[in-house]
Amino acid sequence: MQTGLQALIFDVDGTLADTERDGHRPAFNAAFAEAGLDWHWSVELYGELLAVTGGKERMRHYLAQYRPEFEVDRQAYADVDALIAHLxxxxxxxxxxxxxxxxxxxxxxxxxxxxxxxxxGVRLAIATTTTPENVTALLESGPEPGLVDWFEVIAAGDVVREKKPAPDIFELALAQLNLPASACVAIEDSENGVRSALGAGLEALLVTTSCYTETQDFSGATLVVDQLGEPGDPARAARGDLGGAEYVDLGVLRRLHAQVFG
Known part of the structure; x- marks a missing residue:
């Protein structure tokens, strides 16, 4: 039976790319403006809203906290849920x-x-609350042709009952990989992601902080860095040890995995 590190499970937004501030946020604002709504999510406000995972859930939270007086146009939408789904x-x-x-x-x-x-030959998977379309679009827009096909599992969107910080999406990814948590390293960027991964037993956990998450609580993470890094563009560890490496490579992740699971 194969032992050791067999798979990497990645979050997407903030982990693979800085999508939140310069991608999702302006896309939300474009949808709001298109629908004739006077909603606008600033960089600061969006940072607060990111405490809620899932785009539809984030809009419901925004309405409850910032627009409690809002009434949907019944001539255009059956109810608030229909408006949110359209947006x-x-x-x-x-x-x-x-x-x-x-x-x-x-x-x-x-x-x-x-x-x-x-x-x-290390298997690759994704566990994210964003939609499958967003994942595919990000990977297909990258510089590596066929990158999306490298991922054996893409667990994304509304395919589970509860989104992060619940462990459901990571548990689904593990089930589709047919691997135990002890065979994997999870790579996240947020406190909600850390709680989700740990809840699924993914104790070999790397956090690569993003602009919105660098001050969050990453208790339980094995290694916290500011980025994965490149030659000449080093990673800096805020928690844990890179073992003298300049950046996070497969050797660092194998050591991280062995540190947790032996």
Whole structure:
């Protein structure tokens, strides 16, 4: 029976790319404006809203907390749920169009690590609350042809009952990989992601902080870095130890995994 590190399970938004501030946020605002709504999510407000995972859930939270007086136009939409569903569809379309223009690059070190893992036969998976369309669009907009096909499992969107910080999406990814948590390393960027991964037993956990998450609580993470890094663009560890490495490579992840699971 094969032992040791067998798979990497990645979050997407903030982990693979800095999609939140410069991708999802303006896409939401474009959908709001298109629908004739005077809603606008600033960089600061969106940072607060990210405490809620899932785009539709985020809009419901925004209405409850910031627009409690809002009444849906019944001539246009049956109810608030119908409005939110419409806005989320249009937001996804705006976001995919932005990706198609190459507007959101992968973060430092992401493609390098994916290439290294793929070449070494380490299996790749995704566990995210964003939609499958968003995941595919991001990967297909990258510089590596066929990158999306490297991922054996893409667990995304509304395919589970509860979104992060619940463990459901990671548990689904593990089930589809047919692997125990002890065979994997999870790579996240947020406190909600950390709680989700740990809840699924993914104790070998790397956090690569993003602009919106760098001050969050990452208790339980094995290693916390500011980025995966590249030669000449090093990663810096806020928790744990890179073992003298300049950046996060497969060797660092194998050591991280062995540190937790032996």
């Amino acid at each position: 989320h569809r249009r937001k996804t379309e705006h976001y995919v169009a932005l990706l198609g223009k190459g507007g959101i690059p992968l973060r430092s070190g992401v493609l390098r690590l994916l290439r290294e893992a793929h070449a070494a």
